[in-house]
Amino acid sequence: MKRFRRRYYDLFSHLYDKIIALHSQDKRALLRELLVEKTGLKPGGSLIDLCTGTGAVAITASKVAGKEGLVIGVDFSLGMLKKAHQKAKTIKATNLYFVLADVARLPFADKSFDAVTCSHAMYELDPLTREAALKEAYRVLKPGGCFAMMEHCEPKHPFIRLLYYIRLASMGSTENRTFARDERPFLARYFEDVKLEVTPTGGSKIIRGIKK
Template structure:
């Protein structure tokens, strides 16, 4: 892992302590709705044991939403931050969910294996080539009849949250991230 990547990982380790509170504040309680929207969009109803992978899973909220709806699923959360994964373990009341630590640009999974691969509120934080490589990796591990679901933030309308949002963007390398959130290049 490069020094830059190590620095970012440490940033997320620290952020993990207040990440959930930050998201609650940011999303005005509609966070459950957005996660359920993602679960609905996966159309996994007919699959007895769907395989689900959540990339950059953070504290696990999305993978837990899937596990709650599909208790028999094989659910994997993947993130490079030990702090985020530690919080996810602490929050897990849903049974068997596997958490794997690693970088989104090198997924340690076979090709064509997951019914659904998700990535929420994270791609905009990955820089140019890292984002493209992560997208290619998602495409590689998803089944040909499966889907990759991506969810990103809207820029908040409330002035205080908008300011906080832009401050965070600044800390992440603002220009690229803002362009991406506003409808940047998602192609492979």
């Protein structure tokens, strides 16, 4: 199953940014800035972006972390990471790396990052992978570090809402639907001070928690 999904994302990588641009009219860029801001990342800080895709959140974070900081985007699709790498080259970031790995097993030491992000991806991971990814996010965060993820809100338009439900149903697990409705109980298994905020666009939500 994972091999199939990885292949799907390898193929999708060629269209991903174009489809997102059409769909969001650049609202997503602002949302990614907001997601990074919500982690409290400072210049010189370190962040891992899980399921980084074409690297948009990681690139945004690398600008905040600055020369002294470190940002790593992790994804299991080589196709997605190639696109991310091409984009990163255009901004000549010296603090940004992309690593091919499964988010269920992060190749990083315990307590080594200030922040972990994940944008529009946690809801579609299978439940075991998601649980492992949350556990890994907790493990690699320093005490006091922030995990922040962004997801779609349930669409208001009836037709889009129907498509959204079909997408959730196609994932084949009722737990994915439960997760998409309210992510807080899942994060609260690992993190404290878990908060959910709807973004100013109304279409997405940011859920975050702190490693005590």
